[in-house]
Structure formats: structure tokens, C-alpha cells
Amino acid sequence: MKLLYGWPKYLKKNPFHYCPGCGHSIIHRQIAELLEEMNLAHKTISIAPAGCAVLAYNYWDFDCVEAPHGRGAAVATGIKRCLPDRLVISYQGDGDLAAIGTAETIHAANRGERVTVIFINNANYGMTGGQMAPTTILDQYTTTTPEGRNARMHGFPVHISDLVAMLPGVAYIERVAISSPKGIRSAKKAIKNAFETQINDEGFSLIEVLSPCPTNWKKTPADSWKWINDVLVDEFPPGVLVDRRRRKDKKRSGKKGKKNAD
Amino acid sequence: MTKQLMRGNHVVAEAAIRAGCRCYFGYPITPQNELGEYMAENLPKIKGAVYIQAESELAAINMILGASVTGARAMTSSSSPGISLKQEGISFLAGQELPAVIVNMTRGGPGLGNIAPSQADYFQATRGGGHGDYRTLVLAPSSAQEIADLTFDAFDLADKYRNPVILLGDGLLGQMMEPVEFREPVKDLPSKEWTLRGADGRPSRFSRSLILNPTLMEEHNWKLHRKYQLITKQETRVEESGTEDAELVMVAYGVAARIARGAMKRARREGFRVGLIRPITLWPFPSDIIRNTANRIKHFLVFEMNTGQMIEDVKLAVGDNTKVHSYGRPGGSVPTPMELERVIARLYYHTIQKESSS
Amino acid sequence: MEGHIVINGELCKECGLCIMCCKQGAIVKGESYNAKGYIPAKFDPSQGKCNACQTCAIVCPEVAIEVYRD
Numbered sequence A: 001m002k003l004l005y006g007w008p009k010y011l012k013k014n015p016f017h018y019c020p021g022c023g024h025s026i027i028h029r030q031i032a033e034l035l036e037e038m039n040l041a042h043k044t045i046s047i048a049p050a051g052c053a054v055l056a057y058n059y060w061d062f063d064c065v066e067a068p069h070g071r072g073a074a075v076a077t078g079i080k081r082c083l084p085d086r087l088v089i090s091y092q093g094d095g096d097l098a099a100i101g102t103a104e105t106i107h108a109a110n111r112g113e114r115v116t117v118i119f120i121n122n123a124n125y126g127m128t129g130g131q132m133a134p135t136t137i138l139d140q141y142t143t144t145t146p147e148g149r150n151a152r153m154h155g156f157p158v159h160i161s162d163l164v165a166m167l168p169g170v171a172y173i174e175r176v177a178i179s180s181p182k183g184i185r186s187a188k189k190a191i192k193n194a195f196e197t198q199i200n201d202e203g204f205s206l207i208e209v210l211s212p213c214p215t216n217w218k219k220t221p222a223d224s225w226k227w228i229n230d231v232l233v234d235e236f237p238p239g240v241l242v243d244r245r246r247r248k249d250k251k252r253s254g255k256k257g258k259k260n261a262d
Numbered sequence B: 001m002t003k004q005l006m007r008g009n010h011v012v013a014e015a016a017i018r019a020g021c022r023c024y025f026g027y028p029i030t031p032q033n034e035l036g037e038y039m040a041e042n043l044p045k046i047k048g049a050v051y052i053q054a055e056s057e058l059a060a061i062n063m064i065l066g067a068s069v070t071g072a073r074a075m076t077s078s079s080s081p082g083i084s085l086k087q088e089g090i091s092f093l094a095g096q097e098l099p100a101v102i103v104n105m106t107r108g109g110p111g112l113g114n115i116a117p118s119q120a121d122y123f124q125a126t127r128g129g130g131h132g133d134y135r136t137l138v139l140a141p142s143s144a145q146e147i148a149d150l151t152f153d154a155f156d157l158a159d160k161y162r163n164p165v166i167l168l169g170d171g172l173l174g175q176m177m178e179p180v181e182f183r184e185p186v187k188d189l190p191s192k193e194w195t196l197r198g199a200d201g202r203p204s205r206f207s208r209s210l211i212l213n214p215t216l217m218e219e220h221n222w223k224l225h226r227k228y229q230l231i232t233k234q235e236t237r238v239e240e241s242g243t244e245d246a247e248l249v250m251v252a253y254g255v256a257a258r259i260a261r262g263a264m265k266r267a268r269r270e271g272f273r274v275g276l277i278r279p280i281t282l283w284p285f286p287s288d289i290i291r292n293t294a295n296r297i298k299h300f301l302v303f304e305m306n307t308g309q310m311i312e313d314v315k316l317a318v319g320d321n322t323k324v325h326s327y328g329r330p331g332g333s334v335p336t337p338m339e340l341e342r343v344i345a346r347l348y349y350h351t352i353q354k355e356s357s358s
Numbered sequence C: 001m002e003g004h005i006v007i008n009g010e011l012c013k014e015c016g017l018c019i020m021c022c023k024q025g026a027i028v029k030g031e032s033y034n035a036k037g038y039i040p041a042k043f044d045p046s047q048g049k050c051n052a053c054q055t056c057a058i059v060c061p062e063v064a065i066e067v068y069r070d
Helices: A024-037 A052-058 A072-082 A094-100 A102-110 A160-165 A181-199 A221-235 B008-018 B033-045 B057-069 B080-096 B122-126 B144-161 B171-175 B214-235 B254-269 B287-296 B310-318 B337-357 C017-021 C055-059
Strands: A002-005 A044-048 A063-066 A087-093 A116-121 A170-177 A204-210 A239-243 B004-007 B023-026 B050-053 B074-078 B100-106 B137-139 B164-170 B177-180 B238-241 B248-251 B274-279 B281-283 B299-304 B323-328 C003-007 C027-029 C041-043 C065-069
Touching (some): A024 A052, A024 A087, A024 A116, A024 A181, A044 A052, A052 A063, A052 A087, A063 B057, A072 A102, A072 B023, A072 B057, A087 A094, A087 A181, A094 A102, A094 A116, A102 A160, A102 A204, A102 B057, A160 A170, A160 A204, A160 A239, A170 A181, A170 A221, A181 A204, A181 C055, A204 A221, A221 C017, B004 B008, B008 B144, B008 B171, B008 B177, B023 B057, B033 B050, B033 B171, B057 B080, B057 B100, B074 B080, B080 B122, B080 B164, B100 B144, B100 B171, B122 B164, B137 B144, B144 B177, B144 B214, B164 B171, B164 B254, B171 B254, B238 B287, B248 B254, B248 B337, B254 B274, B254 B299, B274 B287, B287 B310, B299 B310, B310 B323, C017 C055, C055 C065
Parallel strands (some): A044 A087, A170 A204, B023 B074, B100 B164, B137 B164
Antiparallel strands (some): A170 A239, B004 B177, C003 C065, C027 C041
């Protein structure tokens, strides 16, 4: 008998506080697994956002600093410029990154800061009870768009990743949807690509994760997956948005050094 | 060390670099642009030093947060409206107990105001400024030499107490040129065991100001409070002159203190016995010395370049038996010593002399 | 490959994703409550043969599932 999959080394042994079916802990776990596989945990400084993941430091067993709402990219800039050889990860939600933090996100990307932003897109403000987020789609119900998002009143959903992808300092942006086993596996590969982008000094990297929020979407976890797969991906299609890396696919992730085979 | 003639804004930057500051993040705003420009030119010459012109003052203070948590000596500077933008970040720095130096070259306000010097940010600087129960040390130089010395001290105090420190100047201090002698560059910086630099060979740590449990948050606030009490006990700085035989004591800081000193000289020549108490730390405020002085001197004149902010702290300190008068010019108007001396004279004729004769 | 899983029932929040994703049908809804008031999923090899594909483990948000190869 052999253990093929167990509790990752760099996750503290604390039960997650997230809602049933939430995507946050999936990505928290994958980051912890990748840092173990790539032997980077001791050189990592992560940044926790304001949002449901504000307590990320209760789970991640590596250095973590809390940033004010939206400022993750600026805090990441300060850290990475002081410690260029560390891995700096800014973990942010959709409101954090694309509403209040728009300027910091765009300008960190524009400066080509060698940081990795993990952007959890669940199309609403989760922690505060399900208000409209920049990535809320048209006609979507939220507590501040009770009649559904209306372009005239509320503006269109913000394609922040596409906007940021235009900037030359950005080396790698990929969008994934963790609403299927295949999607979850692709998320880990994408995040690994992003970490490698940073380590190889290529530029700014961002991974957008379409993530379920069953509680505020008022759906079961299974129906939340369905909503992402049937509806949300039409607005935010998964795929590589930009790849300006010079060193690509030298070692395709997943072929060498498999640990928890994802 | 030779004396140099230098502009106030440049003095801050040069002193900061000598004090070991290796990170500067700022945004252009008059009247402190020269500070950022000096940093842009000189910081990159030092290996490992970081200069970024951030996209806003808000971004800058958050970059400071990141740099500070890695243990670097980090500084940002701005002027009044930009300092307003930084308040959230300063509150977070205080809550997370991170050192930082924030320089405010105060200008006229409120709102966009003007680019002339004023002292209208006293409340903002001394009452925390942002949200929550915290304080920042506030150092108020009144000469280029003092700017140089207090900038060094600002970094030491920030590291010693793990707290943001505000260096409160104004447009006049930033622009004027005076002879300055700098201290030698700092060789050994204090070691910091609380930094986040990657958990290499030690347990992981985190830095945060969120404490959801009210009891734990209460304890954290009292802990900060005790720190501020300690700072009050140990770091209050003040200068007094002419108070031994005075009948009227002026209280003024920064540039206003320079003007007050000129007024004091003129007043003394006319036979008015005037003294001056010059707070150097605005927080902690030198309440003790003011209270003690108020035991024997019954007239205070608070002189500020605003409509009356520090006067509240003076009133709090002196109690009931002492009259606290005030004179102020807000909005960037810089009063002259002669003008202030006339105010003193008027006070004497109308109030002080009437009292002594009755 | 043959395998089996161990579900930590106290961590399970009854999201149902593992049950949905197991292609072998080896995970079913449980019967009793855990301390948090959820009914944890249950590994039932009589309903399907586990092939240690690890899909359940990677979709579980709570990291509640350990996968073993027999």
C-alpha cells in the first residue's frame, strides 16, 4: 500500500473556513504543492488580500503578509524589489484586483514587476455577502444588482486580464476554470508556468482562476461548476491570454517530477 | 564633515540615504518634488537600493509596507493631499507594527490648496490621521540642520518602536537653503527578528493587522497603547528659550518657531518679557513642560500657520489658570516677525499689563 | 491500478463534488453527521472499484481525501 495523495507539507493542519465547494482552498493547496515540488517554500513571500482569503496565512506554512484591500500588487512590488531572488505571490480576488486595486495591478504589470498574481474570479464580492464585482456578468443577480447587472447602470464586466495582457511588461497571463477535474489540473500547470516565469526573470505573470462561489451564487457546488462551464466561460474564456516568455516549454510541467499527479 | 549649503528637500533625501534608507517610493507633488528627484538620481547608485516613482501616493505607501516587512529602511514623501491618500497605509503600518518614515512638506489646504507653506496638517499628523487607535511619532524640524538630524532619528525611532514616523515639514522648509553638516553614514543597521524574507531554516511567519476576535484585538490595541505610553515617556523633545523670566510664553513649531524667535527678539528689545517653547516632537506632545511652565506663567500665545490646531494640545496641557491666546495665518501666508511682535505688544497692552496693574 | 481512499469525515462539508467526479462510482453520500453538522461522503468499494486516479482528492476543497494504491 502506497500513499499517492496526502496532506501537503506546506499547508498548516487547520480546517478551512471556506464555504462548501469554494475554490479558494483548491488553489491554496495547489500553491502549497507547487512550492514543495519546486523547492521554493523557504524563499516565498505571499500576500493575502482583503476578502474571503484574508486568512490565507492560517493555511499557508510559508511567509505571508496581509495587504490593504486592492494593494497586493504594490506590496508585492515593494517586497520583490527589496528581495529580487525570492518568489513573491500576490493572491487577490476580483474586487481586490480589478476594482479598488486597478491602478496598482496595471502599474505593477506595466513595470514588468517579477511577481505572480493569482487572481480568483468568482464574479462577486464573496466575503461581504455577494455584491457586484467588476467581473459580475450582465444580467447576473448580486445583492447590489438585484435586477441583474445592467450595462447602462453598472457598466460592463471588466476584462482586466485582457487589459493587462496588452502591456509589454507582462510575460504570461493564463485563465483557467476550476469547475472540472480537468480544469483543476490545468490550474496547477498554469500556476507553475507563472512561477517559472517569475523565477526566470521574464516579467509579470498573472493567473486568473474562474472559481465557484456557491453560497453567494445561491447554487449547489455541482450547479456552481455547471454555471461556470455553461455561462461564465463565455464571458471569460479559459486559455493563455498572452505569452511573451523567451524560455517556453523547456520542461513541460507534469512530465517530470510528478508528486501528487495533477 | 564639511558644511554644505543645501535645500531642505535635498537634505531629507541625503540624510535618509546616510541613515541607511535603501527604498524610496514617491509621487510628484509640489513643494517636495526635489526630494524624489534627489532619490531618483542617487539611490540607484547604491547596490540593492530601490527607487520607484509610484503611480500614486497610495501605491507608494503600500510599496513601503512591502519593503518594510522585508526589513528594509523605507521612506516615502509627499505633501498634504498626498498624505491624505496615505492614511490607510499608515494605519496598516501601525497595526502591523512596521517601521516606515513618511515625510510631509505641508502646503496650503484643504483640498487642492496651494503650494505655499502651512501647518494645517497638525491634526492629521498627531491624531493618527487614519482610522483606528494608533499614533505616529511626529518630528518637526525648524532648520535645514535639524532636518538632517531628525531624518536620521526618524529611521532609528521607526525601527526601535516598529512604528511609522512622520517628519513634518512644510513648503518653506523644503525649499530654503541653509548650511548643513551631515552625520556619517550608518554602518550597522539594527537587526530585526520579525521580518518576512522567506521561511528559510525557521518556522513561517505572517504579518497582519486583522484580528477578528474582539478580545485579542483589544489586547493588541492595549499593547500598542503601552508602546505609545513608552514613547511618550522616552522620546518627547522640546526646546525652550527665554522662559526663565517670561510673562508670556509663545508656543510654536517648525518655521513658525523661527518667526516666533525673531518676534521674541524684537519684543524683548521693547521690554516685553517673552519666552518660546518649541515642540520638536509634536507627538508625543511636550505637555509636561508646558504644564510646569503654566504654573508660574499665566499667558501663553500659540502661534501656528493655520486656524488653530496645536492650541488644543496647549490648552489640554495648561489647565484653567492660564490664558491661552492664539495667532495664526492659514493658507500659505507666511507671517513676519514684526507682525507677530505687534500681536505680542497688543496682548501686553490690552491684557497682561492690565492684569498686573489691577 | 487498484486503490482505495480514506475520507476524513470531520473535514467534509458535503459539497458532493467527489461523489460527482468519481468515474467509478465508488463514493456515495454518507449516513451520519460529523461534528459540524454535515453528512460526510463515504467511500464504498461495493459500489465501484477505486483505481487510484486521485480525481476525488484533487477536487476536494477540504483536502479531506487520502488516496492509496493497493
